[in-house]
Amino acid sequence: MNKVYKTIIEPGNGEYVEKKSRFIGYVRHVESEEEAEAFITEIKKKHYDARHNCSAYSVGEESVIQRFSDDGEPSGTAGKPILEVITGNELNNVCIVVTRYFGGTLLGTGGLVRSYTEAAKECIADTEVVTKKCVIPLKLTTNYNDLGKIQYILGNEGINIRESNYGENVDVIADVFVDDIERIEKKLTEATAARVVLTRGDIEFVLC
Numbered sequence: 001m002n003k004v005y006k007t008i009i010e011p012g013n014g015e016y017v018e019k020k021s022r023f024i025g026y027v028r029h030v031e032s033e034e035e036a037e038a039f040i041t042e043i044k045k046k047h048y049d050a051r052h053n054c055s056a057y058s059v060g061e062e063s064v065i066q067r068f069s070d071d072g073e074p075s076g077t078a079g080k081p082i083l084e085v086i087t088g089n090e091l092n093n094v095c096i097v098v099t100r101y102f103g104g105t106l107l108g109t110g111g112l113v114r115s116y117t118e119a120a121k122e123c124i125a126d127t128e129v130v131t132k133k134c135v136i137p138l139k140l141t142t143n144y145n146d147l148g149k150i151q152y153i154l155g156n157e158g159i160n161i162r163e164s165n166y167g168e169n170v171d172v173i174a175d176v177f178v179d180d181i182e183r184i185e186k187k188l189t190e191a192t193a194a195r196v197v198l199t200r201g202d203i204e205f206v207l208c
Contacts (some may be wrong), residue, residue: 001062003134003178004208005092013121018115020103025123027096030059036095040069043097050099051122054078054116057095061134061205073100077112084118089129096120096165131208135175137162137201138184142170146192153187160206175206 008029016023026043030036036057044053056068056079066087067081082096098119107115140149147170154161154174163173176184181200188196 002064002092004131005061006090006131007093008091008124008127009130010127012123012125012127014119014124014126016115016122018103018107018111019105021100021105021107021115022101022103023115023119024099024101025096025119025121026099026124027094027120027127029093030057030095031093032059033057033061033065036067039095043099047099047101049100051080052100053097054082054100055095055097055196056080056083056086056094056120058083059095061092064092073116076110077109078116081113081117082120085117085124087166089124091124091129092169096123098123124159132205133208134178134203136178136181137204138174138176138181138183139201140172140174140188140197141197141199142172142192143195144170146195149191150188150196153191157184159184173201175204179201202207 008027011028014025030038030039036059040055047053052069052071052073055068056075058064058066066083068083070078082098086094098116122128160175161172162175163169185198
């Protein structure tokens, strides 16, 4: 499982021109192969008159799936370079499609690789790269006397508190990095003499 990875949230696009051939890049956040393929189909419909719509994507958090397509370009000159831009930026759950409008001059293998690479870079540069990490939402039920100790530990560990509810007791939900969960639970238990009640939620990926 990828416990920390980079991705994008907002779509981006960019363009690179080589000897009058236009390479238009589009990048979008996707959560599955189905979403990636749907995005590729969407761009192909948008640019139905283009000679090529080449693509690559990397999806999945537990088991990463990577695919690419040259869409009629010489093997290894389009889809693979696009995928290498994705992996080179350590991105996951993203799909890039680069549309090519032929400019009348053959670019050769090197020219194609460079052009598809640059178009992919341009569309990534048009959006914001963010980092997500794997966390376990930990619900802490505590009395008011122990609340200060708990807040100190969470703050000192840099753990995000996503929610706090105040009633007869206090319920706090904190995002604990999956690798730290047992250590943090032990620390909280010891600090409160086991008075705090800890309840784990389901694993999630959240923005760092």
